[in-house]
Amino acid sequence: MKPSIPKGTRDFGPKEVQKRNYLFSIIREVFIRFGYQPIETPTLENLSTLTGKYGEEGDKLLFKVLTNVSGEESGPAKRGLRYDLTVPFARFVVMHQNELHFPFKRFQIQPVWRADRPQKGRYQEFYQCDADIVGSPSLMYEAELAQIFDLVFAKLGIPVCIEVNNRKILSGIAEVFGISSHFTAMTMAIDKWDKIGPDGVAKEMIQRGISEEIAGKLIDVLGNNDLEFYRNLLEKSETGQLGINELDTFWRYLSAFNPTNKIIFSPLLARGLGYYTGCIFEVKATTVEMGSIGGGGRYANLTEIFGLPNMPGVGISFGAERIYDVMETLQLFPTQFSERIKVLFVAFDEPSHLYAFKALAKVRENGICSDIYPDPTKLKKQIKYASDNNIPFIAIAGETEMENNQFMLKNLDTGEQKSYALDELISFLKN
Amino acid sequence: MKPSIPKGTRDFGPKEVQKRNYLFSIIREVFIRFGYQPIETPTLENLSTLTGKYGEEGDKLLFKVLTNVSGEESGPAKRGLRYDLTVPFARFVVMHQNELHFPFKRFQIQPVWRADRPQKGRYQEFYQCDADIVGSPSLMYEAELAQIFDLVFAKLGIPVCIEVNNRKILSGIAEVFGISSHFTAMTMAIDKWDKIGPDGVAKEMIQRGISEEIAGKLIDVLGNNDLEFYRNLLEKSETGQLGINELDTFWRYLSAFNPTNKIIFSPLLARGLGYYTGCIFEVKATTVEMGSIGGGGRYANLTEIFGLPNMPGVGISFGAERIYDVMETLQLFPTQFSERIKVLFVAFDEPSHLYAFKALAKVRENGICSDIYPDPTKLKKQIKYASDNNIPFIAIAGETEMENNQFMLKNLDTGEQKSYALDELISFLKN
Numbered sequence: 001m002k003p004s005i006p007k008g009t010r011d012f013g014p015k016e017v018q019k020r021n022y023l024f025s026i027i028r029e030v031f032i033r034f035g036y037q038p039i040e041t042p043t044l045e046n047l048s049t050l051t052g053k054y055g056e057e058g059d060k061l062l063f064k065v066l067t068n069v070s071g072e073e074s075g076p077a078k079r080g081l082r083y084d085l086t087v088p089f090a091r092f093v094v095m096h097q098n099e100l101h102f103p104f105k106r107f108q109i110q111p112v113w114r115a116d117r118p119q120k121g122r123y124q125e126f127y128q129c130d131a132d133i134v135g136s137p138s139l140m141y142e143a144e145l146a147q148i149f150d151l152v153f154a155k156l157g158i159p160v161c162i163e164v165n166n167r168k169i170l171s172g173i174a175e176v177f178g179i180s181s182h183f184t185a186m187t188m189a190i191d192k193w194d195k196i197g198p199d200g201v202a203k204e205m206i207q208r209g210i211s212e213e214i215a216g217k218l219i220d221v222l223g224n225n226d227l228e229f230y231r232n233l234l235e236k237s238e239t240g241q242l243g244i245n246e247l248d249t250f251w252r253y254l255s256a257f258n259p260t261n262k263i264i265f266s267p268l269l270a271r272g273l274g275y276y277t278g279c280i281f282e283v284k285a286t287t288v289e290m291g292s293i294g295g296g297g298r299y300a301n302l303t304e305i306f307g308l309p310n311m312p313g314v315g316i317s318f319g320a321e322r323i324y325d326v327m328e329t330l331q332l333f334p335t336q337f338s339e340r341i342k343v344l345f346v347a348f349d350e351p352s353h354l355y356a357f358k359a360l361a362k363v364r365e366n367g368i369c370s371d372i373y374p375d376p377t378k379l380k381k382q383i384k385y386a387s388d389n390n391i392p393f394i395a396i397a398g399e400t401e402m403e404n405n406q407f408m409l410k411n412l413d414t415g416e417q418k419s420y421a422l423d424e425l426i427s428f429l430k431n
Numbered sequence: 432m433k434p435s436i437p438k439g440t441r442d443f444g445p446k447e448v449q450k451r452n453y454l455f456s457i458i459r460e461v462f463i464r465f466g467y468q469p470i471e472t473p474t475l476e477n478l479s480t481l482t483g484k485y486g487e488e489g490d491k492l493l494f495k496v497l498t499n500v501s502g503e504e505s506g507p508a509k510r511g512l513r514y515d516l517t518v519p520f521a522r523f524v525v526m527h528q529n530e531l532h533f534p535f536k537r538f539q540i541q542p543v544w545r546a547d548r549p550q551k552g553r554y555q556e557f558y559q560c561d562a563d564i565v566g567s568p569s570l571m572y573e574a575e576l577a578q579i580f581d582l583v584f585a586k587l588g589i590p591v592c593i594e595v596n597n598r599k600i601l602s603g604i605a606e607v608f609g610i611s612s613h614f615t616a617m618t619m620a621i622d623k624w625d626k627i628g629p630d631g632v633a634k635e636m637i638q639r640g641i642s643e644e645i646a647g648k649l650i651d652v653l654g655n656n657d658l659e660f661y662r663n664l665l666e667k668s669e670t671g672q673l674g675i676n677e678l679d680t681f682w683r684y685l686s687a688f689n690p691t692n693k694i695i696f697s698p699l700l701a702r703g704l705g706y707y708t709g710c711i712f713e714v715k716a717t718t719v720e721m722g723s724i725g726g727g728g729r730y731a732n733l734t735e736i737f738g739l740p741n742m743p744g745v746g747i748s749f750g751a752e753r754i755y756d757v758m759e760t761l762q763l764f765p766t767q768f769s770e771r772i773k774v775l776f777v778a779f780d781e782p783s784h785l786y787a788f789k790a791l792a793k794v795r796e797n798g799i800c801s802d803i804y805p806d807p808t809k810l811k812k813q814i815k816y817a818s819d820n821n822i823p824f825i826a827i828a829g830e831t832e833m834e835n836n837q838f839m840l841k842n843l844d845t846g847e848q849k850s851y852a853l854d855e856l857i858s859f860l861k862n
Contacts, residue, residue, distance in 0.1 A: 003480055003522040003737045006498075006510050009473035011523055013530065014537070017469040032770045033795050035802030038448040042440035042556050043474065043512075043542065044494075049434055063475075066495040066508060067437075067546075077497060079437050081474075091434040092442055099444065101819035103805055106445070111474065115498075125473050138805035140788060147792070256789040257796075306434045339463045354683065357571060361578070361688040364464050371466030374534055374569035388532040 008118030009125050018337040020127075020324065023156070024109055027129045027318055030152050031107040034144060036131045039106045041088040043081060050080045053087045053305070055274070061114045063124075081113035085130045086302075086315070093134055094306040102135030102311075109320075123321065132315030134302050139246055142279045142298065143253030145316045146263055149283050149294055152318065154260035157332045159287050160294075161262045165269035165280045166247055167297075169230060172240015173267070176233060177218060182210050187270040190222065194268075198223065227265050246278060262286075272297055281316060288326050293319045338369075342429055343393040343409070345372040346382040356397040359407065359422050366426050387412055395425065439549030440556045449768040451558075451755065454587070455540055458560045458749055461583050462538040465575060467562045470537045472519040478511045484518045484736070486705070492545045494555075512544035516561045517733075517746070524565055525737040533566030533742075540751075554752065563746030565733050570677055573710045573729065574684030576747045577694055580714050580725055583749065585691035588763045590718050591725075592693045596700035596711045597678055598728075600661060603671015604698070607664060608649060613641050618701040621653065625699075629654065658696050677709060693717075703728055712747060719757050724750045769800075773860055774824040774840070776803040777813040787828040790838065790853050799860050818843055826856060 005011060012020065028038075044065060051059055064077035082088055085108045093100065109129045118124055131148065133141045146162055153160045170190075174183045185208035189201045196204070198219045205215040221233065227247060234240025247265060254263065269282050276297035283294030296316030303311040327333055345360050347353035353376040363370045371391070373382040379396075386394050396408040396417075407425055410417040420428060436442060443451065459469075475496060482490055495508035513519055516539045524531065540560045549555055562579065564572045577593055584591045601621075605614045616639035620632045627635070629650045636646040652664065658678060665671025678696060685694065700713050707728035714725030727747030734742040758764055776791050778784035784807040794801045802822070804813040810827075817825050827839040827848075838856055841848040851859060 001479065001737060003525050004477060005473055005480075005522075005526070006475050006477055009475050011473065011527065012471040013527065014468035014470060017471050020471075021469070033798060033800050035772045035800065037445035038452070038770070039445060040443040040448050040451075042436055042442065043544070044437050044440050044556060046435060046437055048432065049436075064497040065512070066497070081496070091436075094434050095436070096442065096444065101816060105802075113474070125475060133805075136805045140784075140803070140805050143788075252785065253788055256785065257792040306432060339468070341466045353571075354687065357574075357684055358687040365688075367464060369464050369466065371536075372571070374564075374567045374571050385532065 006124065008116070008123050010123065014339075018339055019327075019333045020320075022333060022337065023320060023324060023327065024127070024129065026155050027152055027320075028107070028109060030148055030155070031131050034105075034131075034148055036105045036107040039089075039092060039108055040110060041082065041085075041092055041108070043111075044079045045082055045088060045091070047078055047080045049091055050083055050087065054083055058083065061116055063113045063115050082110070083114060084112050085110060085128050085317075086132070089130070089132060089134075090303045090313075091306055093311065094303050094308045097308060103133050103138075103141075104135055105131070105133045107131040121321070121325065127320040129318040129320050130315055132302075132313055134311055134313040137312045139249040139279075140253050141314050142246075142250045143256070145296060145314065146250075146254060146281065147257055147259070149281065149316060150259040150261050150263065153283070153294075156323065156327060158285055158293075158323070158326055158330065159261065160283050161264060161286050162259075162294075163264055163266040163269045163282045163284070164247070164250070165266055166243040166278055167273060167276055167280060168239045168243030168246065168278065169234065169267060170243075170270060170273070172234040172237035172243055173218070173221065173230075175237040175239060177214050179210055179214055182208065184273070185209060186218065187273050190268055191270040193222070222267055225264065225266055225268075230267065243278075250279065271295060275299055277301075279314065285326050288329050290322055290326055290329075293322045293326060295319075341369050341371050341389060341391045343368070343370045343395050344382070344386040344389075344391045345370070345395045345397060345407075346379060346386075347373070347376045347397045348379070349376050352376060352397040352399070352402055355402050356395070356407075359395070359397070359425075362422060363426055363429065366430060368426065368429050370429075383412065393429070437555070439547070439554050441554065445770075449770055450758075450764045451751075453764065453768065454751060454755060454758065455558070455560065457586050458583055458751075459538070459540060461579055461586070462562050465536075465562075465579055467536045467538040470520075470523060470539055471541060472513065472516075472523055472539070474513055474542075475510045476513055476519060476522070478509055480522055481511045481514055481518065485514055489514065492547055494544045494546050513541070514545060515543050516541060516559050516748075517563070520561070520563060520565075521734045521744075522737055524742065525734050525739045528739060534564050534569075534572075535566055536562070536564045538562040552752070552756065558751045560749040560751050561746055563733075563744055565742055565744040568743045570680040570710070571684050572745050573677075573681045574687070576727060576745065577681075577685060577712065578688055578690070580712070580747060581690040581692050581694065584714070584725075587754070587758060589716055589724075589754070589757055589761065590692060591714050592695060592717050593690075593725075594695055594697040594700045594713045594715070595678070595681065596697055597674040597709055598704060598707055598711060599670045599674030599677065599709065600665065600698060601674075601701060601704070603665040603668035603674055604649070604652065604661075606668040606670060608645050610641055610645055613639065615704070616640060617649065618704050621699055622701040624653070653698055656695065656697055656699075661698065674709075681710065702726060706730055708732075710745065716757050719760050721753055721757055721760075724753045724757060726750075772800050772802050772820060772822045774799070774801045774826050775813070775817040775820075775822045776801070776826045776828060776838075777810060777817075778804070778807045778828045779810070779830075780807045783807060783828040783830070783833055786833050787826070787838075790826070790828070790856075793853060794857055794860065797857050797861060799857065801860075814843065824860070 063081040065079040067078040174180045189204040202215045277300035278298035280297040298314040302313030345356040347356045406419045494512040496510040498509040620635040633646045708731035709729035711728040729745040733744030776787040778787045837850045
């Protein structure tokens with residue numbers, strides 16, 4: 001049989017895994033430095049945990065798993081594959097509430113699955129990298145999360161713009177224009193601003209039942225992203241004022257550090273309004289065309305659906321797969337990783353092979369990533385193996401070397417070579 | 432709704448994740464040092480890749496995933512969850528044969544799924560940690576893999592015994608006793624030696640059709656684990672001699688290093704004979720009762736089933752879940768991890784909270800894992816949060832401290848406290 005893998009899934013070879021691990025390790029390191037603790041939840045969740053949490057469209061995209069256990073009858077699917085990391089986190093918090101200390105800061109870097117039609121850049125199995133705080137309404141955390149976005153992208157070398165908005169400001173706008181009942185229509189239209197432009201947004205608002213006059217005024221207003229302008233505009237909306245105050249607090253905390261990237265207020269940011277109740281974040285790369293590479297926001301009540309009310313939460317998510325693509329485009333990955341094999345031992349007959357294998361044991365004992373060609377064979381073949389595997393040095397165990405208890409170390413890039421006793425070889429390779 | 436997770440799956444809280452990562456990182460570090468490259472394969476494989484590869488029993492234990500893609504009709508399951516790492520690796524090698532350089536050394540640390548009846552210590556979702564070499568028959572690799580077992584368990588602090596056998600020796604024994612046609616009967620009985628003892632093994636051999644006389648002789652022979660004895664016994668079996676020679680070569684390479692643990696020849700080791708064709712390994716903890724915590728062996732032909740013949744392979748697997756349990760029993764995990772938060776900033780009003788938050792930004796810039804209580808509140812509550820989260824220091828931002836541009840650092844274990852300027856605080860915490 002000719003083997004294949006399901007459409008929408010991927011194999012990762014060594015180079016890809018190293019690059020992906022590099023990306024994850026930077027995100028993980030920043031999360032940890034900011035006091036987030038790692039948790040992991042199972043791949044399989046009860047279907048009842050997942051269904052109804054992602055809307056009708058989401059329910060369709062759930063991968064269902066048959067629950068036949070050896071010997072039992074196979075019935076209808078009762079389990080599903082994890083669809084995101086937020087719902088499992090909420091479930092985790094409720095199940096483990098008595099072991100946790102609130103505010104609880106956790107991060108999670110795990111794959112999720114969606115039965116989506118596969119296409120370029122859209123996979124059925126992909127990683128999410130989330131950090132959330134649950135159990136505190138403090139806006140300090142919004143500032144901290146913006147700082148994490150800034151720091152991670154600075155470390156990765158990706159120039160970004162971090163956009164911030166607040167659902168309460170959008171509510172306030174709808175209120176002062178007298179279209180609170182059309183809030184969803186308004187925000188769904190606004191959310192498409194980048195794609196269809198202001199005229200398109202106006203058109204869509206009108207289609208969704210907002211009067212032409214109001215739509216026109218809204219477009220004029222939304223072209224402005226000066227917070228002071230909105231402070232005046234929303235003077236008479238209590239909710240709007242709350243939103244402005246929240247952004248003020250956010251900004252006050254944010255002033256504690258100097259971000260590398262731009263962090264701006266954007267009244268056009270209207271994503272995730274089905275669940276976000278306060279701040280909303282979105283991150284876009286500024287030098288590459290590539291939608292959103294990060295996002296997040298505040299939930300008034302993360303865990304109520306599982307029976308634990310009064311648990312405010314705020315979190316962010318890194319779009320790892322897209323960030324990977326951005327880094328490839330901008331050539332931001334290191335060219336060498338610490339996993340690189342530093343030296344390949346080569347030998348020409350059985351005694352020299354064993355002599356080299358013995359030396360290799362010592363080299364590895366010293367923590368040096370190293371290898372040996374498995375058989376004594378032609379030098380050319382062994383050198384090809386070294387260069388195929390991107391190994392910079394070979395250590396040759398010839399007859400003369402064995403007699404003198406040495407190895408000839410050859411730099412495959414420069415052709416330079418020099419004899420070393422084993423301990424000299426080790427200290428050379430260690431540096 | 433009251434949330435739950437499927438039986439046989441687990442949530443991992445921060446402490447468990449840290450311990451698990453510690454375990455995986457040691458295994459990974461040794462694999463990398465020995466020149467193995469990381470790969471990752473998808474969770475979902477085509478069912479056709481998986482079925483028929485694990486025997487009838489295995490087929491029953493496959494988790495099947497419904498392949499409905501949004502908008503399409505849902506049909507019978509065409510995909511399954513990864514059941515182990517070996518079959519996906521074989522599939523990977525065949526699919527990517529033109530990009531790989533042989534011998535190809537890979538490692539893989541990923542979860543696998545089995546629809547097994549859950550019970551204590553047996554999960555439906557668990558991690559495997561495998562290293563394999565494909566594309567070389569060299570027995571040097573068997574010695575290298577034994578060395579990896581030895582080194583990993585030495586680093587983890589678990590005393591083990593690494594047992595080695597060779598299928599060809601077992602074949603030779605069956606041959607010289609004239610029961611080659613009862614090879615499977617013989618080895619299946621031998622495999623139970625630890626559980627049912629020599630008398631039980633003899634009884635089972637007889638039940639499986641071996642004569643009482645031969646069974647008695649076999650039991651006498653197998654009580655012996657001196658390789659010289661078998662060299663003589665198998666003088667007339669060509670296959671047996673091959674097995675002895677392979678072990679000789681293995682032993683010659685093994686002499687290149689001084690193992691920390693015992694590595695012994697065991698003619699009673701008869702696992703995995705459905706697929707192993709040469710060396711067989713098994714690792715047992717010597718100070719804890721806990722079956723096998725590692726195993727492996729050589730396949731004459733790893734990839735033939737997927738259409739690529741002549742690809743010898745040899746590999747080992749660490750039983751991560753059991754090793755975790757052994758380490759818990761022997762209390763071998765570190766008590767502190769580098770993910771630990773070192774200091775919690777505490778403040779008493781809005782200005783001091785902002786003052787502390789600013790300092791925290793600098794502390795984190797210096798790579799120190801640190802946090803702040805989200806609101807200015809009572810000291811007692813903030814200290815409780817620090818001790819609940821196992822944070823050793825608090826940095827107090829009181830009125831006096833703010834005036835002097837300092838922080839009072841308090842060691843929560845000893846009660847000692849001392850004032851520091853911010854840069855002094857940072858250099859203290861860095862060490």
